[in-house]
Amino acid sequence: MSNEIEAAEAAVADVLGFIFRQHPYTARRAGLPGFAARLPAVGPRSLPDIDRRRATVLGHLATLADRATPELRADLHAAAKFLDVERFEVEQLGMA
Secondary structure, eight states: OOHHHHHHHHHHHHHHHHHHHHOHHHHHHTTOGGGTTOOOOOSOOOHHHHHHHHHHHHHHHHHTTTTSOHHHHHHHHHHHHHHHHHHHHHHTTOOO
């Protein structure tokens, strides 16, 4: 496995960790029992942090378009969509 693909997988894992800390019920629905009885992360979500993660994911998606497996491309797309929702909540709804 190439370093680029490993980095892309790590970026997806980083986004999932971020989402699961913010929304532990999502982790439970994804089948991760370690998030049972856990409250959401406390503290503000920052737009620069969300934008950094999104730029990383989209960068991997652009550079790996022809070499990544369909599964990895789908994971990168899904991670970007999760971050779009987070960004909307923080920026438009004021739910930092």
